[in-house]
Amino acid sequence: MLIYVVVFATANVRHDYYQAIAIPAISLTLAEGLIYLWNSRDFPLVATRSVAIFSILIMFTTGASEVREFYKVNHPEIMEAGAAVDRLTPKDAIVIAPYNGDTAFLYQTKRRGWPVIDSSVDEIIQKGADYYVTVSLNDPDTLDVIARFEVVEKTNTYLIADLHKPIK
Incomplete structure:
Protein backbone atom coordinates (compact mmCIF):
# COMPACT_ATOMS: atom_id res chain seq x y z
CA MET A 1 0.00 0.00 0.00
CA LEU A 2 2.88 2.33 0.81
CA ILE A 3 4.32 1.79 -2.68
CA TYR A 4 0.95 2.72 -4.21
CA VAL A 5 0.81 5.96 -2.21
CA VAL A 6 4.38 6.88 -3.15
CA VAL A 7 4.04 6.01 -6.87
CA PHE A 8 0.72 7.82 -7.27
CA ALA A 9 1.54 10.65 -4.84
CA THR A 10 0.88 13.56 -7.20
CA ALA A 11 -2.24 11.92 -8.61
CA ASN A 12 -3.60 11.52 -5.07
CA VAL A 13 -3.20 15.25 -4.53
CA ARG A 14 -4.78 16.31 -7.83
CA HIS A 15 -7.56 13.72 -8.09
CA ASP A 16 -8.96 12.25 -4.91
CA TYR A 17 -10.51 9.29 -6.74
CA TYR A 18 -7.04 7.70 -6.93
CA GLN A 19 -7.36 7.18 -3.18
CA ALA A 20 -10.41 4.92 -3.61
CA ILE A 21 -8.25 1.84 -4.10
CA ALA A 22 -6.70 2.38 -0.65
CA ILE A 23 -10.03 2.65 1.19
CA PRO A 24 -10.54 -1.11 1.86
CA ALA A 25 -7.04 -1.54 3.31
CA ILE A 26 -7.35 1.58 5.46
CA SER A 27 -10.84 0.57 6.65
CA LEU A 28 -9.70 -2.92 7.63
CA THR A 29 -6.67 -1.54 9.46
CA LEU A 30 -8.79 0.98 11.35
CA ALA A 31 -11.36 -1.71 12.22
CA GLU A 32 -8.62 -4.01 13.51
CA GLY A 33 -7.21 -1.19 15.65
CA LEU A 34 -10.64 -0.24 16.96
CA ILE A 35 -11.42 -3.85 17.92
CA TYR A 36 -8.06 -4.13 19.68
CA LEU A 37 -8.65 -0.86 21.51
CA TRP A 38 -12.22 -1.82 22.47
CA ASN A 39 -11.19 -5.22 23.86
CA SER A 40 -7.86 -4.09 25.33
CA ARG A 41 -7.13 -5.00 28.94
CA ASP A 42 -3.81 -3.14 28.96
CA PHE A 43 -5.48 0.10 30.02
CA PRO A 44 -8.62 0.97 32.01
CA LEU A 45 -11.75 -0.11 30.10
CA VAL A 46 -13.44 3.29 30.44
CA ALA A 47 -10.40 5.09 29.04
CA THR A 48 -9.93 2.84 26.00
CA ARG A 49 -13.59 2.83 25.06
CA SER A 50 -13.82 6.60 25.54
CA VAL A 51 -10.84 7.07 23.22
CA ALA A 52 -12.43 4.72 20.66
CA ILE A 53 -15.79 6.52 20.71
CA PHE A 54 -14.14 9.95 20.65
CA SER A 55 -11.98 8.91 17.66
CA ILE A 56 -15.01 7.69 15.71
CA LEU A 57 -16.91 10.91 16.44
CA ILE A 58 -13.94 13.05 15.34
CA MET A 59 -13.55 10.94 12.18
CA PHE A 60 -17.19 11.42 11.14
CA THR A 61 -17.26 15.11 12.11
CA THR A 62 -14.09 15.89 10.17
CA GLY A 63 -15.26 13.90 7.15
CA ALA A 64 -18.65 15.62 7.12
CA SER A 65 -17.14 19.09 7.39
CA GLU A 66 -14.70 18.40 4.54
CA VAL A 67 -17.30 16.85 2.22
CA ARG A 68 -19.86 19.61 2.86
CA GLU A 69 -17.76 22.03 0.80
CA PHE A 70 -18.14 19.84 -2.30
CA TYR A 71 -21.88 20.52 -2.32
CA LYS A 72 -21.68 24.30 -2.25
CA VAL A 73 -22.16 26.01 -5.58
CA ASN A 74 -20.14 29.20 -5.44
CA HIS A 75 -21.15 30.35 -8.90
CA PRO A 76 -24.56 32.06 -8.89
CA GLU A 77 -24.36 32.61 -12.66
CA ILE A 78 -24.64 28.87 -13.37
CA MET A 79 -27.57 28.62 -10.97
CA GLU A 80 -29.27 31.56 -12.71
CA ALA A 81 -28.65 30.07 -16.17
CA GLY A 82 -29.85 26.67 -14.99
CA ALA A 83 -33.09 28.17 -13.69
CA ALA A 84 -33.60 29.94 -17.04
CA VAL A 85 -33.09 26.68 -18.96
CA ASP A 86 -35.59 24.98 -16.67
CA ARG A 87 -38.07 27.80 -17.28
CA LEU A 88 -37.59 28.20 -21.06
CA THR A 89 -36.99 24.70 -22.42
CA PRO A 90 -39.00 21.48 -22.47
CA LYS A 91 -38.24 19.00 -19.69
CA ASP A 92 -36.96 16.44 -22.21
CA ALA A 93 -34.64 18.90 -23.98
CA ILE A 94 -31.01 17.88 -24.36
CA VAL A 95 -28.57 20.71 -23.74
CA ILE A 96 -24.97 21.61 -24.30
CA ALA A 97 -23.77 23.33 -21.11
CA PRO A 98 -20.00 23.82 -21.39
CA TYR A 99 -18.26 24.91 -18.20
CA ASN A 100 -14.70 23.63 -18.51
CA GLY A 101 -16.00 20.07 -18.29
CA ASP A 102 -17.60 20.67 -14.88
CA THR A 103 -20.91 18.81 -14.69
CA ALA A 104 -22.22 21.18 -11.98
CA PHE A 105 -23.53 23.53 -14.68
CA LEU A 106 -25.31 20.73 -16.54
CA TYR A 107 -26.80 19.59 -13.22
CA GLN A 108 -28.21 23.09 -12.60
CA THR A 109 -30.13 22.92 -15.90
CA LYS A 110 -31.98 19.78 -14.73
CA ARG A 111 -31.53 18.38 -18.25
CA ARG A 112 -29.48 15.68 -19.90
CA GLY A 113 -26.69 16.69 -22.24
CA TRP A 114 -23.04 17.55 -22.63
CA PRO A 115 -20.90 19.41 -20.05
CA VAL A 116 -18.18 19.99 -22.61
CA ILE A 117 -17.85 20.44 -26.37
CA ASP A 118 -15.56 17.55 -27.22
CA SER A 119 -16.24 17.75 -30.95
CA SER A 120 -17.95 20.33 -33.13
CA VAL A 121 -21.31 21.82 -32.19
CA ASP A 122 -22.73 20.36 -35.42
CA GLU A 123 -21.72 16.83 -34.40
CA VAL A 133 -26.51 27.36 -22.71
CA THR A 134 -23.39 29.11 -21.51
CA VAL A 135 -22.05 31.59 -19.00
CA SER A 136 -18.93 32.22 -21.11
CA LEU A 137 -20.32 34.85 -23.46
CA ASN A 138 -17.05 35.50 -25.34
CA ASP A 139 -16.04 31.88 -25.84
CA PRO A 140 -15.33 31.01 -29.52
CA ASP A 141 -17.96 28.24 -29.50
CA PHE A 149 -28.67 30.02 -34.23
CA GLU A 150 -31.57 31.95 -32.73
CA VAL A 151 -30.92 33.20 -29.21
CA VAL A 152 -33.78 32.36 -26.85
CA GLU A 153 -32.55 34.55 -24.00
CA LYS A 154 -29.41 36.55 -23.35
CA THR A 155 -28.43 38.44 -20.21
CA ASN A 156 -25.16 39.83 -18.89
CA THR A 157 -24.40 36.47 -17.29
CA TYR A 158 -25.77 33.75 -19.57
CA PRO A 166 -30.82 28.53 -37.57
CA ILE A 167 -30.59 32.20 -38.46
CA LYS A 168 -31.59 32.73 -42.09
Missing part, protein backbone atom coordinates in the same frame (compact mmCIF):
# COMPACT_ATOMS: atom_id res chain seq x y z
CA ILE A 124 -23.34 17.28 -31.00
CA ILE A 125 -26.52 18.56 -32.67
CA GLN A 126 -26.54 15.40 -34.82
CA LYS A 127 -26.32 13.40 -31.59
CA GLY A 128 -29.50 15.10 -30.32
CA ALA A 129 -28.64 18.42 -28.69
CA ASP A 130 -31.54 20.87 -28.64
CA TYR A 131 -30.22 23.93 -26.77
CA TYR A 132 -26.91 25.59 -26.04
CA THR A 142 -20.51 30.67 -28.05
CA LEU A 143 -19.74 33.28 -30.72
CA ASP A 144 -20.15 30.58 -33.38
CA VAL A 145 -23.53 29.53 -31.94
CA ILE A 146 -24.74 33.16 -31.70
CA ALA A 147 -23.84 33.73 -35.34
CA ARG A 148 -25.68 30.62 -36.53
CA LEU A 159 -27.04 32.90 -23.04
CA ILE A 160 -29.47 30.23 -24.27
CA ALA A 161 -29.73 29.38 -27.97
CA ASP A 162 -32.13 27.05 -29.78
CA LEU A 163 -30.05 24.71 -31.94
CA HIS A 164 -33.05 23.82 -34.12
CA LYS A 165 -33.64 27.40 -35.29
